[in-house]
Amino acid sequence: MFACNRRGFLKAAIGLPAGYGLVTSLRGAELATSAGLVEVDLEAQQTWLNVAGQNAYLFGFNGQVPGPTIEAHPGDHVRIRFRNSLPEMTNLHYHGLHVTPNGIGDNSFLEVGSGESLTYEFDLPTDHPGGTFWYHPHMHGSVARQVSRGLAGVFIVRGELDQIPEIAKAPEAILVLQDFALSSSGLPVEPSLMARMTGRQGNLVTANGQTNPSIGLDRDGWVRLRILNASSSRFYRLQLEDHPLYLIATDGGALP
Ligand SMILES: [Cu+2]
DSSP states (O other), X not given: OOBOOHHHHHHHHTTSOOOOSOOOTTOOOEEOOBTTEEEXXXXXXXXXXXXXXEXXXXXXXXXXXXXXXXXXXTTOEEEEEEXXXXXXXXXXXXETOOSOOSTTSSOTTOOBOTTOEEEEEEEOOTTXXXXXXXXXXXXXXXXXXXXHXXXXXXXXXXXXXXXXXXXXXXXXXXXXXXXXXXXTTSOBOOOOHHHHHHOOOOSEEEETTBSSOOOOOOTTOOOEEEEEEOOSSOOOOOOOTTSOOOBOEETTEEOO
């Protein structure tokens, strides 16, 4: 990825037409905030899904892979009513959020048995950095397997970048990168002992559960990509052909 600071992005953006039309096709069902409270129902299920044109027996949140996008603001109270309809124990972790790891917050020691429910609640501090975070199971001993079967979703916290008019105007697209290891009948393949140690790469590489999805973009237009690597082991070397790509934020939020 070409690195560039935010000032560089702005300089390049000024004077260019703002993006037109939201990129809706690539966004998950968005669960947004209202009046300081974000309330979300999430259900983990084992289900047949169409992934990249083929049937796959995966784990999804609310029947989709990747899971729905949650959006919040600093200072919000977040309440996630979670139901585990998987045939096994699981839980939730809110990756990168600066919230309490205790009680019913981002506590990965909590366990939700098959058929059970748990309501997670936490406050986002008022000075929480904006950024692209994510949620996924953090069940000891099962994290890689449950994530690699599809359990992942983006958790956006709006912040300082969203206040910059040129960035706020750009249409936004989320890209969740996942790879799946499937048999010819669409059943998940268990990793070998070696793959368990070195990391397993799935044969089916997807972005938002699709192969080669496209994002419409006007000539000289801008699009803001929020990219999540939700694969258990795979690294991605990303590039945009014939188009500049600027890095404006990383795991830790906006670049200075
Ligand atoms: Cu994580």
